[in-house]
Amino acid sequence: xxxxxxxxxxxxxxxxxxxxxxxxxxxxxxxxxxxxxxxxxxxxxxxxxxxxxxxxxxxxxxxxxxxxxxxxxxxxxxxxxxxxxxxxxxxxxxxxxxxxxxxxxxxxxxxxxxxxxxxxxxxxxxxxxxxxxxxxxxxxxxxxxxxxxxxxxxxxxxxxxxxxxxxxxxxxxxxxxxxxxxxxxxxxxxxxxxxxxxxxxxxxxxxxxxxxxxxxxxxxxxxxxxxxxxxxxxxxxxxxxxxxxxxxxxxxxxxxxxxxxxxxxxxxxxxxxxxxxxxxxxxxxxxxxxxxxxxxxxxxxxxxxxxxxxxxxxxxxxxxxxxxxxxxxxxxxxxxxxxxxxxxxxxxxxxxxxxxxxxxxxxxxxxxxxxxxxxxxxxxxxxxxxxxxxxxxxxxxxxxxxxxxxxxxxxxxxxxxxxxxxxxxxxxxxxxxxxxxxxxxxxxxxxxxxxxxxxxxxxxxxxxxxxxxxxxxxxxxxxxxxxxxxxxxxxxxxxxxxxxxxxxxxxxxxxxxxxxxxxxxxxxxxxxxxxxxxxxxxxxxxxxxxxxxxxxxxxxxxxxxxxxxxxxxxxxxxxxxxxxxxxxxxxxxxxxxxxxxxxxxxxxxx
Ligand code: PEP
Ligand code: MG
Numbered sequence: 001x002x003x004x005x006x007x008x009x010x011x012x013x014x015x016x017x018x019x020x021x022x023x024x025x026x027x028x029x030x031x032x033x034x035x036x037x038x039x040x041x042x043x044x045x046x047x048x049x050x051x052x053x054x055x056x057x058x059x060x061x062x063x064x065x066x067x068x069x070x071x072x073x074x075x076x077x078x079x080x081x082x083x084x085x086x087x088x089x090x091x092x093x094x095x096x097x098x099x100x101x102x103x104x105x106x107x108x109x110x111x112x113x114x115x116x117x118x119x120x121x122x123x124x125x126x127x128x129x130x131x132x133x134x135x136x137x138x139x140x141x142x143x144x145x146x147x148x149x150x151x152x153x154x155x156x157x158x159x160x161x162x163x164x165x166x167x168x169x170x171x172x173x174x175x176x177x178x179x180x181x182x183x184x185x186x187x188x189x190x191x192x193x194x195x196x197x198x199x200x201x202x203x204x205x206x207x208x209x210x211x212x213x214x215x216x217x218x219x220x221x222x223x224x225x226x227x228x229x230x231x232x233x234x235x236x237x238x239x240x241x242x243x244x245x246x247x248x249x250x251x252x253x254x255x256x257x258x259x260x261x262x263x264x265x266x267x268x269x270x271x272x273x274x275x276x277x278x279x280x281x282x283x284x285x286x287x288x289x290x291x292x293x294x295x296x297x298x299x300x301x302x303x304x305x306x307x308x309x310x311x312x313x314x315x316x317x318x319x320x321x322x323x324x325x326x327x328x329x330x331x332x333x334x335x336x337x338x339x340x341x342x343x344x345x346x347x348x349x350x351x352x353x354x355x356x357x358x359x360x361x362x363x364x365x366x367x368x369x370x371x372x373x374x375x376x377x378x379x380x381x382x383x384x385x386x387x388x389x390x391x392x393x394x395x396x397x398x399x400x401x402x403x404x405x406x407x408x409x410x411x412x413x414x415x416x417x418x419x420x421x422x423x424x425x426x427x428x429x430x431x432x433x434x435x436x437x438x439x440x441x442x443x444x445x446x447x448x449x450x451x452x453x454x455x456x457x458x459x460x461x462x463x464x465x466x467x468x469x470x471x472x473x474x475x476x477x478x479x480x481x482x483x484x485x486x487x488x489x490x491x492x493x494x495x496x497x498x499x500x501x502x503x504x505x506x507x508x509x510x511x512x513x514x515x516x517x518x519x520x521x522x523x524x525x526x527x528x529x530x531x532x533x534x535x536x537x538x539x540x541x542x543x544x545x546x547x548x549x550x551x552x553x554x555x556x557x558x559x560x561x562x563x564x565x566x567x568x569x570x571x572x573x574x575x576x577x578x579x580x581x582x583x584x585x586x587x588x589x590x591x592x593x594x595x596x597x598x599x600x601x602x603x604x605x606x
Contacts (some may be wrong), residue, residue, distance in 0.1 A: 006513045008240045009240055009242065010238060010239070010240050010241050011221075011238070011239055011240065012216050012236055012238040012239070012269060013216075013217075013218055013236070013239075014038055014188070014212055014235060014236055014237075015212045015215035015216070015218070015235045015236075015237065016195060016196065016212065016213050016214040016235045016455040017135040017198075017211075017212055017213045017231070017232050017233050017234055017235035017236075017332075018195075018201035018204060018205070018213045018214075018232065018235075018585075019201060019204035019209055019210055019211035019232045020205075020207075020210065020232045020233045020256070020260075021136070021188065021203045021208070021209070021232045021233070021253075021256060021257075021260070022229065022230070022231055022232070022233070022248060022249065022252055022253035022256055023167050023187035023188025023210045023212030023230040023231075023232070023251055024167075024187070024227075024228075024229050024271065024467065025165055025166055025167045025187045025227070025228070026164075026167065026225050026227060026228075027166065027167050027169050027222045027223070027224065027225065027227075027228045027239070028161075028162065028164050028167065028169065028225075029164035029168070029169045029170055029219060029224050030168070030177075030454065031170040031171060031172070031173070031177065032169055032171050035371065037111045037112055037115045037148070038107055038109075038111075038112070038289070039109070039112040040108065040109040041107055041108065041113065042103070042108065042109065043107075043108045044415050046108070047107065050103050050109060050110050051100050051103050051104065051110075053110055053151065054099060054100065054103065054110035054113075054147075054151070056102075057110070057147050057150035057151045057409040058090050059093070059261050060146055060150050061090060061143070061146045061147055061150055062087055062392070063250050063471075064146075064176075065083050065086055065090075065176060066087070066104060067153075068083055068176050068180070069083050069084070070090065075214040075553060079203060079277070079289055080170070081289060081290070082139075082286070082333070083176060085139065086139060086142065086146075086174075086176070087396075089140060089143045090143055090147070091138060091560060092106055092163055094117065094121050095114070095117050095118070095121065095143070095144065096118065098113075098117040098120065099113045099114045099117045100113075102116060102117065102258070104349075105315060108429065110151055111148060111151050111152065112469045114151075115144070115148075116148060118140065118141065118144045118384075121137070121140050121177050122137060122347070125137040125140070128312070132283065136189075136195070138172075138193075139505060140177075141172075141444075142174040144175070144555070145172075145174075146176075147450060147502060150340075153482055154570075158187070158305055161186040162182065162186070163185075164185065165184065165185050165186070165187050165381060166186065166187065166335070167186075167187050167188050167189065167190065167228050167230050167498055168186050168188070168189040168190070169182070169189070169190050169191075169218055169222050169228075170189065170190075170191050170192075170214045170321075171191065171192045171193065171219050171221055172191050172192065172193045172194060172200070173189060173194070173200040174200070175379060176179070177200070178200045178203040178207075181204075181207065181209060183207060183209065185207075185209075185415070186209060187230075188209055188210035188212075188230040188232060189204065189209065189210075189212075189213060189230075189563060190211070190213070190215055190218050190222075190228075190237050191212075191213045191214075191215065191218065191229055191378075192209055192210045192214075192215055192216055192217060192218055192219050193209075193213070193214065193216075194213030194214055195212070195214055198363065198448060199599075200213070201213055202311040205293060205538060207267070210230055210231075210232035211232050211233055212230055212231070212236070212237050213232075214235075214277075215237060218237060221239065222237070222239050223386045226239055227238055227239070227240060227241065229239075229241050229244075229245070229246070229249045229278035231249070231252075233256070235600030244532050246481075246511050250504075253344050254442065258371070260339070261411070262545075263370065263440065263542060263545055264541060266544070266545060266548075267298030267527070267541035267544060267545075268296055268543070269297075269298075269548065269549040270296045271533075272548060273526065273547060273548070273550055273551050273552045273555070274509070274548070274549070274551045275551040275552050275553055275565065276552075277526070277552040279526065279530070279531065279532065279533060279540065279547055280300050280301075280418050280510070280531060280532040280533070281299060281300060281305075281532075281533050281535075281543060281544050281547070282299050282300055282301045282302055282303030282337075282338075282340075282401070282532060282533070282535075283297070283299040283301075283302050283303065283306040283534060283535065283536070283537040284302070284305075284306070284512055284534050284535055284536055284537075285301065285302050285304075285305055285306070285308045285330075285537070285539060286305070286308075286309045286330055287309060288330055290537060291330065291333045291334065293537045293538070293560055294537045294540075295334075295335075296427050297537045297538065297540040297541055298540055298541060299337070299340060299537060300319075300542050301334060301337035301338040301516075302330070302337070302338070302339040302340060302534070303396070303460065303510055303512050303532055303533075303534020303535075304335060304342055304399070304460065304512040304534050305330065305337050305339055305340060305342060306342060306345065307341060307342060307343065307345075307383070308344060308345060308346055309321075310323060310326060311344060311346060317379070317382075319382070320386050320389075320490070321359070321381045321386075321437075322562055323382065323383060323386035323387075323501060324385075324386040324389045324390055327341055327386055327387055327389075327390035327396070328389070328390040328393045330390075330394075331390050331391070331393050331394025331395070331396050331457065332394050333393060335393070335394035335395055336394075337392075337395065337571065338397055339394065339395065339396055339397070340397040340398075340399050340460070341387050341390070341396060341397070341398055341399065341536075342399040342400075342401055343373060343380070343383055343384070343398065343399070343400055343401065343412075343441070344369070344372070344379070344380075344383055344388070344401075345368070345369040345370075345401040345402065346368070346372060347354070347363060347366060347367050347369060347371070347372050349501055352466055353425050360556055364468065364474060364475075365456055367400040368402060369402035370400050370401055370403060370412060371402065371522065372409065373412070374411055376417075377415065379416055379452055380412075380446065381415060381418075381419055384398075384416055384419040385419045385422065385444075386414060386417075387421065387435065388419055388423055388431075389423065389428055389429070389430055391430050391434045392429035392431060396434060397434065397435040397436070397437060397457075397458070398416070398435070398437070399410045399436075399437045399438065399439060399460055400437070400439065401441070401462070402439060402441060402465070403438040403439060403440070403441045403445055403450060404442040404443065404444045404445055404467030405444060405445070405450065406451050406452060406455060407454075409438060409452060409455045409456060413427065413436065413455070413468050418435065420432065420469075427568065435457040435458060436456050436457055437456050437457055437458035437459060438452060438456050438459060438460070439441070439460050439461075439462040439465075440452075440459045440460065440464045440498045441461070441462030441463070441464070441465035441469070441472045441513075442460065442465070442469055442478075443466070443469055443494065445498075445499075446466075446494045446497050447497075449497060449498045449501030450501045450504065450505070451500050451503070452507035453501045453503070453507050454505055457507055457508075458502070458507050458508040458509070458510060459498055459499075459501075459502045459507065459508070459509045459510065460510040460512050460532075460534070461495060461498055461509065461510065461511040461513060461530070461547070462487065462512060463491070463511060463513025463514070463515040463516075464512070464515075465493070466491065466494065466495075466513065467484055467485070467486060467488075467513075469485065469486060470486075470490060470491060470494060471484065471488060471490075471491070472500045473596070479537045486515045486518070486521065486566045487521075487562075487568045487571040488568045488571075488576070489562065489563065489566065489567065489568065489570075489571055492528065492546035492559075492562055492571065493563055494522065495511070495525075495528050495530075496528050496529070496559070496563055499528055499529040500529070500531060505530065508531045508532060509529065509530055509531055509532075510530065510531060510532035510534060511525060511530050511532070511533055511534070512534040514536075516530075516533040516534055516535045516543075517533075517535030517536050517539035517540075517543060518539075519539070519542050519543055519546050519586070519587075520579065520587070521575075522543055522546045522547060522550070523546075523554075523555045523558055523578055523579075523582075524555070524558060524562055524575060525549055525560045525570075525584075526547065526550065526552060526555040526559075526569065527552075527554075527556045527559025527560070527562075528559045529559075530534060543559040545586070548582060549582070549586065550582060550583070554578075554582070558574065558578050561574055562574055562575070568605050
């Protein structure tokens with residue numbers, strides 16, 4: 001949402017901080033203008049030439065994208081897949097064939113026909129439930145806009161023609177645009193559209209360029225050449241700042257740079273407490289493209305590969321080979337580091353149109369994750385075979401989601417062993433000693449954790465769901481979001497029980513819920529005895545840095561105290577005292593991150 005704070009002279013716009021950092025410089029508005037498309041009726045003899053005009057425009061965009069792939073800097077070569085997918089989209093039936101047909105049948109100009117075809121695709125995408133996939137409509141829109149720009153000759157100022165360092169302001173930046181960003185010339189960028197998960201945002205984080213997206217009308221509000229401050233931490237863009245603001249942000253910029261340098265410089269150091277306890281810090285990922293960031297941020301592998309993406313991103317179910325190729329690539333890229341592949345966690349808030357699920361009144365408590373897999377053995381078998389085959393190419397572990405009791409593990413393991421036997425018979429390679437773990441995210445699993453631990457090689461605590469199910473708070477319902485309490489003593493006691501059961505049975509206890517990446521919670525989680533933390537890659541350097549500044553002993557003492565607390569409020573108070581005494585510089589507001597002593601969340605300064 002764009003919030004315009006009225007104060008002419010200096011004024012600010014609020015968007016989404018997509019890549020952290022502060023940029024201060026002259027605004028340079030680039031890229032295509034929003035083109036107004038008008039419908040024109042063609043005479044019969046113009047149809048063929050109009051279709052050719054459209055095909056030529058598509059060919060030109062194709063050639064342009066090809067040339068970009070060839071020129072891609074080494075550092076971001078892994079992102080070439082995005083451009084290749086755009087090339088594929090250019091010839092997608094829904095866009096290409098439909099536009100040609102429309103030109104012929106409706107006797108309309110190419111621009112109009114293409115715009116109408118885009119509308120049809122949008123309608124299809126809107127029916128998709130998965131937010132990541134829904135956002136991929138951005139890719140389709142980008143491709144359409146590129147073709148439109150070709151057709152209307154309105155490419156605008158190109159990013160590779162920048163003469164001096166500037167803050168780039170654009171309606172949107174496509175991956176192709178972002179790939180061309182010259183780090184010497186682009187101090188940061190701000191766009192009208194986009195989200196934290198759009199490709200431009202992901203690329204900006206890989207390149208370390210500060211970015212704010214989703215500002216809605218930044219291209220209209222900011223003038224060419226105007227001085228702007230862009231704060232990628234808070235998502236704020238300030239135009240024409242006054243002297244005090246400028247000074248404040250110059251200071252914040254220096255602090256942030258010093259902080260980042262220090263964090264990045266040390267992100268490859270092991271996460272070891274001052275008294276020598278070594279903790280594994282890993283990343284949660286969904287896509288191959290995230291791996292460069294995972295490795296550069298110092299992850300020691302992937303603790304959670306969510307596998308829903310391939311099931312959500314195509315028509316029909318992915319076959320074994322497609323899954324195998326994808327898992328194999330990820331395993332190879334990460335080797336010798338481990339990758340923990342979680343079997344499909346579909347259902348609940350994540351739906352796939354290809355798997356017909358009955359409409360459920362209460363999907364979070366419905367046919368979800370392992371329950372669905374056990375009811376659909378073919379679906380499960382295909383995925384198990386793909387994971388096993390990938391295990392021959394790297395260090396692969398397997399993780400079953402939403403386990404509520406021992407019977408589910410036994411059934412899942414039986415399926416796994418059957419898949420192993422099949423592969424043996426077919427002489428296909430796999431790792432016979434593959435480690436098998438379960439997500440601990442249902443309260444009953446904690447109550448019987450002791451017997452579950454005897455059946456598996458590791459636990460991974462899914463606190464996102466554990467909190468939802470134990471506090472009876474729907475994790476996607478904003479009306480009860482304030483009741484979602486990671487620091488509830490009940491939640492902390494459950495984590496503690498699961499860890500104890502794991503350790504009593506000599507297996508590892510990991511945590512992969514969002515809680516793991518929250519710097520403020522680190523001392524408690526270390527004190528509760530967790531062996532592995534897995535989180536969004538962006539959070540890794542900071543979490544590791546905190547682990548290196550604390551002792552296991554003091555964290556254990558803190559954990560013992562919070563386990564005795566009777567309310568989240570009490571826990572928070574104990575934690576705040578600890579952070580104050582022991583980590584005050586880490587939560588210094590000067591770094592743009594401070595503990596909020598009321599809400600208990602670290603929030604950026606505004
Ligand atoms: C969790 O529940 O904490 C978890 C990591 O899994 P997801 O968020 O995918 O349900
Ligand atoms: Mg979960």
